[in-house]
Amino acid sequence: MSFEDELRGALVREAAPADFKRKLMARIEAEARTAPVPIAWWRRRRVSLAIAAGLVVSVAIPGGVMEHRRRERLRGIAARDKLLTALSVTNTTLRHTRQMIRKTARRAG
Amino acid sequence: MKKIWILLALAGLLAGHLAAQLPSQLPSQPGFDFKQLDKLGANAKDATSVTLEGPTLKLAASFLGSDADDKDAAALKSLVARLKGIYVRSWEFDKAGMYNAADIEPFRAYVRGQQWSRIVEVKEADESSEVYLKTGTADKFGGVAIISAEPRELTIVYIEGTISIDDVAKLSGNLDIPDLDVLKHGTSKEGKSNANGKKDE
Numbered sequence A: 001m002s003f004e005d006e007l008r009g010a011l012v013r014e015a016a017p018a019d020f021k022r023k024l025m026a027r028i029e030a031e032a033r034t035a036p037v038p039i040a041w042w043r044r045r046r047v048s049l050a051i052a053a054g055l056v057v058s059v060a061i062p063g064g065v066m067e068h069r070r071r072e073r074l075r076g077i078a079a080r081d082k083l084l085t086a087l088s089v090t091n092t093t094l095r096h097t098r099q100m101i102r103k104t105a106r107r108a109g
Numbered sequence B: 001m002k003k004i005w006i007l008l009a010l011a012g013l014l015a016g017h018l019a020a021q022l023p024s025q026l027p028s029q030p031g032f033d034f035k036q037l038d039k040l041g042a043n044a045k046d047a048t049s050v051t052l053e054g055p056t057l058k059l060a061a062s063f064l065g066s067d068a069d070d071k072d073a074a075a076l077k078s079l080v081a082r083l084k085g086i087y088v089r090s091w092e093f094d095k096a097g098m099y100n101a102a103d104i105e106p107f108r109a110y111v112r113g114q115q116w117s118r119i120v121e122v123k124e125a126d127e128s129s130e131v132y133l134k135t136g137t138a139d140k141f142g143g144v145a146i147i148s149a150e151p152r153e154l155t156i157v158y159i160e161g162t163i164s165i166d167d168v169a170k171l172s173g174n175l176d177i178p179d180l181d182v183l184k185h186g187t188s189k190e191g192k193s194n195a196n197g198k199k200d201e
Helices: A003-010 A020-034 A046-108 B002-025 B034-041 B054-062 B071-081 B101-111 B165-174 B180-185
Strands: B046-053 B083-092 B116-123 B128-134 B141-150 B153-163
Touching: A046 B046, A046 B054, A046 B083, A046 B116, A046 B128, A046 B141, A046 B153, A046 B165, B034 B046, B034 B083, B034 B101, B034 B153, B046 B054, B054 B071, B054 B083, B071 B083, B071 B165, B101 B116, B101 B141, B101 B153, B141 B165
Parallel strands: none
Antiparallel strands: B046 B083, B083 B153, B116 B128, B128 B141, B141 B153
């Protein structure tokens, strides 16, 4: 037998077994059923993420509120000091005016 | 699509709410531009400038003290609650003649306007003091303005808001307002005293 005959014999078309298609499809379906479905990382760590988010929220929100209150308080104290300064200047000026009126009245009287 | 309309409606409501709040939060502008007085303090050795209006004034009033037994604080709070703005400009100079009295004229012209009446004008050799009240409703006035000019000291006070003669009297000494030196340095020049001249305990 020559090489060419051997090659021809090897490449001869053979019909697939009768249940080949059914077996193949069954195997594919079985593999699809058992193969793990890829899950996003954040879905795999849902609990950890929820705990972390809870911690961040429980720290960040009260922290933010406290910081806001602290700033408001400082702003309020600064505004109050300005107000007291204004009232003090007003007070001194009006008292001075009153003294001037008294002095003038005394001189006139 | 329905969600978008709901979101748009909510955004519209929020915008409307914010727009409605905005005018009440903006400070009311005084009728006088205090920048016109800036040149008066060009040669001052010491200057005090206070501008308090709108929400900042309300905030300041809320920090005046919450002791219910403190009548002075309560009276001050009640007085300040009726005010729209407080503007104080005060300068001290090293020697006489370091400010131009003509630079006070824009303010004087403003308080000589129709709505104002001068209730006090005292003049001595080289100093003068004027008090003006703005027309208000019934026994209340719409504001008070004071100009006190001495050779080495000049003070202009403008208080806008509902104010009575009693309030002016209170402001001139009945309330326990800390002395300016106490506010600035913690102690007054003549020991620790308040604006009424009472020594602090």
